[in-house]
Amino acid sequence: KAGVTQTPRYLIKTRGQQVTLSCSPISGHRSVSWYQQTPGQGLQFLFEYFSETQRNKGNFPGRFSGRQFSNSRSEMNVSTLELGDSALYLCASSAGTSGSHEQFFGPGTRLTVL
Amino acid sequence: GENVEQHPSTLSVQEGDSAVIKCTYSDSASNYFPWYKQELGKRPQLIIDIRSNVGEKKDQRIAVTLNKTAKHFSLHITETQPEDSAVYFCAASIPFGGFKTIFGAGTRLFVKA
Numbered sequence: 001k002a003g004v005t006q007t008p009r010y011l012i013k014t015r016g017q018q019v020t021l022s023c024s025p026i027s028g029h030r031s032v033s034w035y036q037q038t039p040g041q042g043l044q045f046l047f048e049y050f051s052e053t054q055r056n057k058g059n060f061p062g063r064f065s066g067r068q069f070s071n072s073r074s075e076m077n078v079s080t081l082e083l084g085d086s087a088l089y090l091c092a093s094s095a096g097t098s099g100s101h102e103q104f105f106g107p108g109t110r111l112t113v114l
Numbered sequence: 115g116e117n118v119e120q121h122p123s124t125l126s127v128q129e130g131d132s133a134v135i136k137c138t139y140s141d142s143a144s145n146y147f148p149w150y151k152q153e154l155g156k157r158p159q160l161i162i163d164i165r166s167n168v169g170e171k172k173d174q175r176i177a178v179t180l181n182k183t184a185k186h187f188s189l190h191i192t193e194t195q196p197e198d199s200a201v202y203f204c205a206a207s208i209p210f211g212g213f214k215t216i217f218g219a220g221t222r223l224f225v226k227a
Binding site: 035041042055058 | 123156159163210212217219
């Protein structure tokens, strides 16, 4: 099976702009989670989607949003970009529904906000 | 809120020695505890996991222990090799609604040859 893919791999934006990142999970996986990774902060949970429904959300402002499509592909959007949004954004898919299953990560999208 | 603390942030060992990384979680509802390894420039990959109904699990040179009462879990790597050098993340998964996985800040392990 093909692994988790993310597009684009790199993005450069300026403050105030908005951005949309895309994630295609492993075929058959219906759960997709998004994380923000910054040096020294580990992976910060953004949200988790399952069957087009957001089931959980982390402690991020409303500028961060997402959605999931019927084919399980997911997008996340960040509006009104700030310098502090510069990070590696990782998505992960899972075959399980309860959280007690392995998550498979994509390569990430590196976002730089100037 | 939910939190996972991970120590140490950096660990340097000699090849062949053991390495231990410790984590503490805050939410007692957590029931799944995976460990991920992330090599430089690569995506995190699961190396071992443990569920809340198990106290210890071993896979070759890697073992994980869980103390639910103390809300502690640890990763043990024996006979370390240079290729074990990477950042290791512990995590706790909370079955709330769907689930949310909270990661520790990571431990950068250096194995010196």
